[in-house]
Amino acid sequence: MKPFRKQREKVIPYASGRVLEIGIGSGLNFNYYNKPNISEVFAVEPDSVLLKKAKKNAEFNDIKLNIYQIKAEELPFDDRSFDTVISTYTMCSIPGLGKAMSEINRVMKPDAKFLFSEHGKSPDAGIVRWQKRLNAVQKRIAGGCHLDVDIPSEIINADFRLDQIESMYVPGPKFLSFHYWGSASPLK
Numbered sequence: 001m002k003p004f005r006k007q008r009e010k011v012i013p014y015a016s017g018r019v020l021e022i023g024i025g026s027g028l029n030f031n032y033y034n035k036p037n038i039s040e041v042f043a044v045e046p047d048s049v050l051l052k053k054a055k056k057n058a059e060f061n062d063i064k065l066n067i068y069q070i071k072a073e074e075l076p077f078d079d080r081s082f083d084t085v086i087s088t089y090t091m092c093s094i095p096g097l098g099k100a101m102s103e104i105n106r107v108m109k110p111d112a113k114f115l116f117s118e119h120g121k122s123p124d125a126g127i128v129r130w131q132k133r134l135n136a137v138q139k140r141i142a143g144g145c146h147l148d149v150d151i152p153s154e155i156i157n158a159d160f161r162l163d164q165i166e167s168m169y170v171p172g173p174k175f176l177s178f179h180y181w182g183s184a185s186p187l188k
């Protein structure tokens, strides 16, 4: 998973202040935090097994983690309360992605950053056809993951401005390896 590690390295060091991770999984981003810039870390993760792993990983990395076993579609946080929200490889797995993105926007301070690294819809029509064909299998074997999420549109449609976005195929099967990463600001 070296390409994924490289992608994390490109966005996570920019997290600062009061940070919220969406669908944190086992906490693979902790290694890339620039800790002196971070004041508090919150996370949501619906899966109890992954949540336990994230807690252990946080302890191992000497991070005080405030983690909630809930989904991103309804965040129990105040409006305008985070400086950074992180989503890495999570947007593909959230069933109510539009709702989750508007919740993320709601909890962000006006000058906050949404940092993301996600795989998503390929720019090649032939690959998109494969992504659509393989969605049903991928959903079953990979925790609800959709292969053809249009990441930039999902972000823009939730009232964000894309400040920085890059995209490319990273090494791996093409249907799974078209990546989008960067940062976005809430329009408020």
Ligand SMILES: C[S@@+](CC[C@H](N)C(=O)[O-])C[C@H]1O[C@@H](n2cnc3c(N)ncnc32)[C@H](O)[C@@H]1O
Binding pocket: 022, 023, 024, 025, 026, 027, 028, 029, 044, 045, 046, 047, 050, 070, 071, 072, 073, 087, 088, 089, 090, 093, 094, 095, 096, 143, 144
């Ligand atoms: C591929 S994993 C990525 C985990 C982690 N963000 C990472 O970078 O390794 C997708 C994650 O999304 C989580 N997830 C699924 N549905 C979700 C939802 N509705 N709200 C928040 N997280 C969700 C899964 O439990 C899983 O941890």
